[in-house]
Amino acid sequence: MEDQNKLGPIGKLIESSGNIILILPPQPSQDQIGSALSLHLALKDSGKKTQIGCGSEVEVDQKIFGANEISDTIGSKNLVISFDYREDDLDKVDYDAREDGKFYLLIKPKSGSPVPDAGSVKFSYSGAEADLVIVFGISNLEELGKIYAEEKNFLDNANVLSINNNVQPVTFTKNLLQKQNCSYAEMIAHLLETSNLKVGSHSAMNLLNSIYEETGNLTSSKITAETFSSLAFLMRSGARLPNQQIFVPRFAQPPFFEVPHAPESPEDVQVEEDPRQVPLDWKQPKIFRAGDL
DSSP: OOOHHHHHHHHHHHHTOSEEEEEEOSSOOHHHHHHHHHHHHHHHHTTOEEEEEESSOOOOOTTOTTGGGEESOOOOSEEEEEOOOOGGGEEEEEEEEOTTSOEEEEEEEOTTSOOOOGGGOEEEEEOOOOSEEEEESOSSGGGGTHHHHHSHHHHHHSOEEEEEOOSSOOOSOSEEEEOTTOOHHHHHHHHHHTSOOOOOHHHHHHHHHHHHHHTTTTTSTTOOHHHHHHHHHHHHTTOOOTTOOOOOOOOOSOOSSOOOOOOOOGGGOOOOOOGGGSOGGGGSOOOOOGGGO
16 A cells, blocks of 8 residues: 555645646546546545646547546636737727626727638636646646646646656655556555545546556556555445446345235136035936936
């Protein structure tokens, strides 16, 4: 098991943060994606405000839960409106805040210049803010690519926790969860097990599936006792082994309440006679004589 003296402070750091941003590196591995999403879902289930971002397109295995929550930006304070237009064609930009509560932005072109194309307008956010930023699989912040370029000032001054299994040293933060030759899923499972975060079945399934993938269905030489400890914790949290059927109990005894049947009509009722009550002469041939008629 990961050194408790190391995981304890990291768990407390996460638990004391109400607003947390998780950032994946560009082209993340499935292990990184599943592990980051598991932590993201556990933070949400624990009532924390959380975002997860990645500076590139993400290809996600269909078995991973929560992939639709990965964004290409981590900003949430400022609304950014962008469109295709040349500054030389622009006369002025104005705005109007009306009594009906609506905000109007005016883009006025110069005389003879084209009108901005409404079809090219895009909306996004910038201006990230968080109590804690958790980054996965990087040795320096510049490796975050697009997200770092957009939020450089924020990230350079943020409280950052680095989670990785690289051999390169990390110098941009003192908050480290680093273990070589260990999957991200195992590290996150150890972290969740030692924290007070709520771990739901989706979060547990992401981690369990990732462990199976990273260990070749538990055939890898990297497997340790900690691997099986993590699997036990994840199963207790609601995960099922791959291809494991849901157990449905079956009872041998009859149900407590019998279903009543409709009463039979007298014609349908067959009465079985007890042969001991039938007179013997009824079973012998009947002989009739003339004097008996």
